[in-house]
Amino acid sequence: NAGVTQTPKFRILKIGQSMTLQCTQDMNHNYMYWYRQDPGMGLKLIYYSVGAGITDKGEVPNGYNVSRSTTEDFPLRLELAAPSQTSVYFCASSSLGAASTDTQYFGPGTRLTVL
Amino acid sequence: GESVGLHLPTLSVQEGDNSIINCAYSNSASDYFIWYKQESGKGPQFIIDIRSNMDKRQGQRVTVLLNKTVKHLSLQIAATQPGDSAVYFCAEIPNTGGFKTIFGAGTRLFVKA
Numbered sequence: 001n002a003g004v005t006q007t008p009k010f011r012i013l014k015i016g017q018s019m020t021l022q023c024t025q026d027m028n029h030n031y032m033y034w035y036r037q038d039p040g041m042g043l044k045l046i047y048y049s050v051g052a053g054i055t056d057k058g059e060v061p062n063g064y065n066v067s068r069s070t071t072e073d074f075p076l077r078l079e080l081a082a083p084s085q086t087s088v089y090f091c092a093s094s095s096l097g098a099a100s101t102d103t104q105y106f107g108p109g110t111r112l113t114v115l
Numbered sequence: 116g117e118s119v120g121l122h123l124p125t126l127s128v129q130e131g132d133n134s135i136i137n138c139a140y141s142n143s144a145s146d147y148f149i150w151y152k153q154e155s156g157k158g159p160q161f162i163i164d165i166r167s168n169m170d171k172r173q174g175q176r177v178t179v180l181l182n183k184t185v186k187h188l189s190l191q192i193a194a195t196q197p198g199d200s201a202v203y204f205c206a207e208i209p210n211t212g213g214f215k216t217i218f219g220a221g222t223r224l225f226v227k228a
Contacts, residue, residue: 004158035218040123042204042218043159059215090158103149104216106158 001026004107006091012113013081021076021110023091031094032074033058033104034066036087043090049074081114088112123202127225134192136222138205143186145207145217150179150190153202153221162190162203192224200226 007022025032030051035043045058049068063085065077074093078085088111092104128134140148146167151159165172165179165188172179178191188205204221 040220042220043216044218045215092158103161103164104159106160108156108158 004105006107006110010111017081018079023074024072025093029093029095033092034076035090038087083114086114123221123223125223128195130226130228134195136190136203138188138219140186140207142209144209146210147208149206195226197226
């Protein structure tokens, strides 16, 4: 199993540009998450999904959108990039959800810079 | 270079010594806690977990201690090795339902050879 994979690894955007961060997991997990990690800060939940076709907002959803058309894929969309979205983005998945004893498996991250 | 965790608290230990990393959690309703390890350029990786009905849990070279009275969690690493160098952070999951995992900012561990 490859686990959770993310592309791209690095990206530089200009203000106002849009992009999609890709996330794929091959563990047949129902639950998937998008986090951002700013320097010196803990992970902040952007969006999550409990299964294909179901998504919900996390703690910091503004400026982002997600979709979950399949169990495997959970792309994160930035429509109008802003400097405040400069961060490292992590995708994660789990089989039972954060409210259980199940652990989350994280991807390697995407480092995004908005200039 | 890696900018995540640039201004984190830092712990520096000699190879072979024991390391203790501390975490103060915020929510008295949290009933499940996880320690993650994050190496440079990688995503967080599960190390060990503990439920609130336990005070201590041991894994391979790692022990987690939970003090619910003062809302304190610690991670002990025995015989610290250079490969243990990373950022360690705790995560708490409140028993209020939903999917809100609260992650701490982390501590950077340096292991001196």
